Amino acid sequence: AGAGVAMASVMHSTRLLPAGLTRRSRPRGMLPKGAVMFRRQAAVSMSPHASTFEVLPVLEYGSMLHDFDHFVLDLERACREVGFFVLAGLPPQTVATNNRVLSVARAFFELPLAQKQLNGYMHSPQFRGYMRLGVENTGGRTDQREQIEFCPEEQVRVTSKTLPVFERLRGPNQWPEQPQEFRGAVEEWLNTMEDLSRKLTQAITASLGLDRHALRNMFEEPFFQARLVHYPARRDTHVAEASQEKTDGDGAGVGAHSDSGFLTLLLQDDVGGLEVLNGAGKWVAAIPLEGSLVCNLGEMLQLLSGGAYLSTVHRVIRPSARSGGRLSAPFFWNPALDTVIHPLVGASGATGELVSVEAAAAAGGGRSDHASNNVLSSYGMNALKSMARSHPAVFARHYPDFHCLADGQVVPRE
Numbered sequence: 523a524g525a526g527v528a529m530a531s532v533m534h535s536t537r538l539l540p541a542g543l544t545r546r547s548r549p550r551g552m553l554p555k556g557a558v559m560f561r562r563q564a565a566v567s568m569s570p571h572a573s574t575f576e577v578l579p580v581l582e583y584g585s586m587l588h589d590f591d592h593f594v595l596d597l598e599r600a601c602r603e604v605g606f607f608v609l610a611g612l613p614p615q616t617v618a619t620n621n622r623v624l625s626v627a628r629a630f631f632e633l634p635l636a637q638k639q640l641n642g643y644m645h646s647p648q649f650r651g652y653m654r655l656g657v658e659n660t661g662g663r664t665d666q667r668e669q670i671e672f673c674p675e676e677q678v679r680v681t682s683k684t685l686p687v688f689e690r691l692r693g694p695n696q697w698p699e700q701p702q703e704f705r706g707a708v709e710e711w712l713n714t715m716e717d718l719s720r721k722l723t724q725a726i727t728a729s730l731g732l733d734r735h736a737l738r739n740m741f742e743e744p745f746f747q748a749r750l751v752h753y754p755a756r757r758d759t760h761v762a763e764a765s766q767e768k769t770d771g772d773g774a775g776v777g778a779h780s781d782s783g784f785l786t787l788l789l790q791d792d793v794g795g796l797e798v799l800n801g802a803g804k805w806v807a808a809i810p811l812e813g814s815l816v817c818n819l820g821e822m823l824q825l826l827s828g829g830a831y832l833s834t835v836h837r838v839i840r841p842s843a844r845s846g847g848r849l850s851a852p853f854f855w856n857p858a859l860d861t862v863i864h865p866l867v868g869a870s871g872a873t874g875e876l877v878s879v880e881a882a883a884a885a886g887g888g889r890s891d892h893a894s895n896n897v898l899s900s901y902g903m904n905a906l907k908s909m910a911r912s913h914p915a916v917f918a919r920h921y922p923d924f925h926c927l928a929d930g931q932v933v934p935r936e
Contacts, residue, residue, distance in 0.1 A: 573603040574802040578816070580608045586725055598729035601819060605832030606798050609722075609787075610814040616714055617813050620789050623711040624849050627750040629701040631668060631849075641670065641696040647920035648673065649909045651696035655754065658912050660777035666840050667775050669751040670698070672708065674744070687924055687932060688859055688902030691745070691909075711851070712748055715787055719746075719855035722785060722817065730827060730866065740784075740857040745905070747783070747856065753795065753848040756840050775838035775848070782908040783820040783856035783901070790816065793848040799835040808836075821897045821904065822857065828865035859902040896930045906932050 579600040585593040600607040612620075630638070635654065643651035650671050658665045676692040679685060697705045723741060724734040753775040775795060790796065796808040796816065808816050824833040841848040857863075898904040910917040910926040917926065926932050 573800065574804070575604050575800050576806060578606050578608050578798065578806065578808055579604060580610050580811070580814075583609055583611045583613070586721060590725070590728070594725055594728045597725050601726065601729060601823075601827075601831040603832075604798075604800075605824075605834030606808070606816065606818045606836070608808075608811055608814050609718075609817050610811055612813050612815065616718070619707075619711050619714045620815075620851075622707045623750070623851055624789065624791060626701055626704045626707040627752070627849055627851065630670065630698060630704060630750065631752040633698075633700060637700065638668075638670075638698070641698050643671065643696070643913075644916055644919065646693070646696060646916070647678075648691050648693040649913055649916055650693070652698075653913075657915070660779050660912060663774060663777040665774070665776045667751050667753045667838075669749045670696075672712065672748045674746065686860070686900075686902060687921070688900070688906045690921070691859060691902070691906060708748075708750070712746070712853070715748070715853040716744070716746065716855070718815075719744075719785060719787060719853070722787075723855070726785070726823070730830075740861055741855075743858045745856050745859045745901075747854040747905075749852055751850045751852065753838065753841055753850075755843045755845050755847045757843065775840040778835050778837045780833040780835050781818065781820040781854060782822070782897075782904050783854045784822045785820060785855040786818045787853045787855065788816040788818070789851040789853075791849045793841050793845045795839045795841055795848050796850075797837055797839060799837075805837070820854070820856070822861075822863055822901055825897055825899065826863050826866060856905065857901050859905070861901045863899050863901065898930060903932060904930075 579596070581593060581596055581600065585596075597607070638652045639654065641652045643649060643653050645651065650673060652670045653668060655666065655668045656664050658667070658669075672695045673691070673693075675695055678693045679689045681690065720741065723737060727737045728734040778799065788796070790808075790810055792810045792812070794807065794810050797805040798808055798818075800806055818836065819831055819833050821833045824831055838848075838850075898907060907926065907930040910921070910932055911930070914926075917924075921932075923935055924932050925935055
């Protein structure tokens, strides 16, 4: 197995790009010599098979730079058995950038609601801007959080029946005027997270037994999503053990779900609340560690790996009244919108374990409480599926010519 296998399994709707070649260096539609492709249905059901882990594995940033092969072995195990890991020992400059973005996030969320609503996302066909408490849902349950969302800054594409509907996700961000340092701090953080995501993508690619640059063409024009999130404290004065098991009402910050993209990097404050579901059905706390990020795999990576790597279910428990609330900043690292992903076949991990046709055929994405949460091989459609389900009012307002089916597909209205 090698880079050719990977590139044969990662397609763009406009062209196929093998490792080492740019978009301008190869004619449309040509496969690299000797490439093997395994095709599958456009949608696959999601099924978890995480191990019975009790804690999240911790990987050191310095090891990724100075002991890459050892880091890759540890990373592969984390991807196969957990689908989550903590990246610890971040550089001081990265820690400072992270602290700065949490500081401006706190200042923004402390503004009056009317001022935050000036950047309300209901006006955005791209689902960007401020979302007040209670407007988003996960798995059909209302999330108890407020947030502001950003994606790559782009021009709006002219709506056309010849363009895929996910092209409507391109467009501008909504930047608050206050606090004054908000945009600068967020853009610095976005750049820092993109650089770190590229490093991690190389390590993940190597962990699949491929050349570390084999997937870089997927991310020439990445469509990241990023959020600053505030979870208000619960109304009660204590958190009983039973309330920790609640997944609706006042107990849930975000319901159980798996992420729709490739890789998520989560910055969180010291309050905690993120929980990860292990193979025994137990929720495991992602305990905050200073100077670190919590990383988890998305549905696109589980699909690409043929089900060998896990997109594990997780949720956020709303913080206790004593906590004063929780801040987090997830950065969702995703391929280009027009990327279509098929499972790798014949690729080996760093341990030499091959991905078989059978494993690829059974590959899913993870699981959520939504009974029909299917993974679509088109990243753009998988992303739009997630947004349409989580924000039905925005979808109905800006996509009146489409509707979202029970299986997650977004299709034209007749």
